[in-house]
Amino acid sequence: MIQYLLNKLGYSVLTLFGVITVIFFLFNVLPGDPAKMMLGQNESATQIAAIKKKFGFDKPLSTQYGYYLNDLSPISFHSTNTNNYTSLSTNKYSALELFTVANTTIVLKKPYLRESFVKSGKPVGQIISETLPNTAVLAVASICIALLVGIVLGIFSALYKDSWIDKFIQIFSILGMSVPSFFSSIVFAWLFGYVLHKYTNLEMTGSLYELDDFGEEVHLKLKNLILPALVLGIRPLAVVIQLMRNSLLEVFNQDYIRTARAKGLSEFTIIKNHAIKNAMNPVVTAISGWFASLLAGAVFVEYIFNWNGLGKEIVDALNNLDLPVIMGSVLVIASMFVIINIFVDIIYGWLDPKIRLN
Numbered sequence: 001m002i003q004y005l006l007n008k009l010g011y012s013v014l015t016l017f018g019v020i021t022v023i024f025f026l027f028n029v030l031p032g033d034p035a036k037m038m039l040g041q042n043e044s045a046t047q048i049a050a051i052k053k054k055f056g057f058d059k060p061l062s063t064q065y066g067y068y069l070n071d072l073s074p075i076s077f078h079s080t081n082t083n084n085y086t087s088l089s090t091n092k093y094s095a096l097e098l099f100t101v102a103n104t105t106i107v108l109k110k111p112y113l114r115e116s117f118v119k120s121g122k123p124v125g126q127i128i129s130e131t132l133p134n135t136a137v138l139a140v141a142s143i144c145i146a147l148l149v150g151i152v153l154g155i156f157s158a159l160y161k162d163s164w165i166d167k168f169i170q171i172f173s174i175l176g177m178s179v180p181s182f183f184s185s186i187v188f189a190w191l192f193g194y195v196l197h198k199y200t201n202l203e204m205t206g207s208l209y210e211l212d213d214f215g216e217e218v219h220l221k222l223k224n225l226i227l228p229a230l231v232l233g234i235r236p237l238a239v240v241i242q243l244m245r246n247s248l249l250e251v252f253n254q255d256y257i258r259t260a261r262a263k264g265l266s267e268f269t270i271i272k273n274h275a276i277k278n279a280m281n282p283v284v285t286a287i288s289g290w291f292a293s294l295l296a297g298a299v300f301v302e303y304i305f306n307w308n309g310l311g312k313e314i315v316d317a318l319n320n321l322d323l324p325v326i327m328g329s330v331l332v333i334a335s336m337f338v339i340i341n342i343f344v345d346i347i348y349g350w351l352d353p354k355i356r357l358n
Contacts, residue, residue, distance in 0.1 A: 008345050012338045019334040023327050024068050028061060034117070034323060055114075056085035071112040072331075078105045113328035118320045124328035127313060132332070134208050135302065135309035139294040141225055142233035143287060150237045151283065154244025155276070161249065169241060176238030184231045185304040192227055202227055205306035228305040232298055236290045240283055247279040254278075291340060295333055 034057050036048060052058040056067045067085055070076045076095075079086045080103045095109035113124035157169040193204035206224035211217070251257060252275065260270045299311035306312070310329055317325035 005346065008342055012342055015338055016335060020069070020072060020331065021065075023330055023334075024065055025061075027323050027327055028064065054085070059085075071114060074108060074111065076107055076109060078107060079103060080105060113331070114324040116317075116322055116325050118317075118322045118325075124324045127325060128310060128328060128332055131308060131310045131313045134307065135295055135298050135311060137208060138225065138228055138232060138298055138302070138307060138309060139291060141229035142294055143236065143291055145229055145233040146236035146240050146290075147283075147287065149233075150240025151244050151276075151280075154241045155248060155271070157241060157245040158248035158252070159271075166245075169245075173238040173241045176234045176241075179234070180300075181231060181235070182300040182304060184234055185228070185301050188227050188231050189304060205304075207306065207308040209308070224305075224307070228298075228301050228307050231305075232294055232301050236287065236294070239286055239290070243282045243286055244279060247282050248275060251275045251279045285344075295336055 034055070049058075056064055059067070070078075070086060075098075077086065078095075080100070081087055095107035098106045098108055100106070110125070113128070115121045115123055116127060119127065153169050153172075157166045160166050189204040192200050193202050197203075202223060206221055208221060208225060209218050210221050210224070212219055257270060257274060260274055261267075295310070298307075298309060299314055301307070302309040302311035303315045310332075314326060314329045316322075317329070
């Protein structure tokens, strides 16, 4: 098991390294001067030169790549020369100094995602920490809706196979998988937030926390979670319906189900105590992978509903060419994909020893 774990961790580290490399070179080959992006309309030759020196933009691309890796690494190397980008005096993060060799200090720190070009030098890590929890709440709510509604509809679809109920649920499932999220967002916001507003009391846009009318206090607005969670949960809901239906139909043909029926157990007892439990395996497998996908797929949903999450932050950063925020957000989402996959692989390896041998 330890060897299996080390292999998975090794592959994950290599995957993250590849993601970091792609992100850096992809955004650094784009046209435009990062120093000019930071200064906006207030640029001057002296200011541009100062910004380039401060952030290392005046160095070759390979050197900048080394700086980027050094910023992200928990164990990093810093020059004792105060005029160097890697000097601890020029970096805005706290670090634990381990030891110094020659002119280089080795430190232990949190990964540094640099500073926003637009938000007055606000650290990217702080921006993400403020918006990611809202996206996580939205993703969890969507998964819960998909599981609860999807399992129930999948059970009904399997029990009434080939009936009009089954066909109706299948049509709903197919539509759920085929309709784009941005289109669903617009329809739901218009229908439930505008046309039926007096019945639903839901707003077309809104975030989890909002200022009151006087701009003094922040209030929790759980009702604003309903529409974006429903929209974001439609696609995993459709997948859960299909998986639950097909898995349950397969379980119904197993010998132990026929044995339970022969013993005179009621159909409800058989489904509740035997069929559903064994049919849940593929559903759990799919949901574990969907959570990270929802974090990445919430971009359009959050922007349309004005939900203050990481997805909306990414769109705003793209509009403003705020490269550090874009790079940091993509890296965080990729890291969450990798971490979730590690946990899923560990659970599989623990449940099935044969997997550990592959």
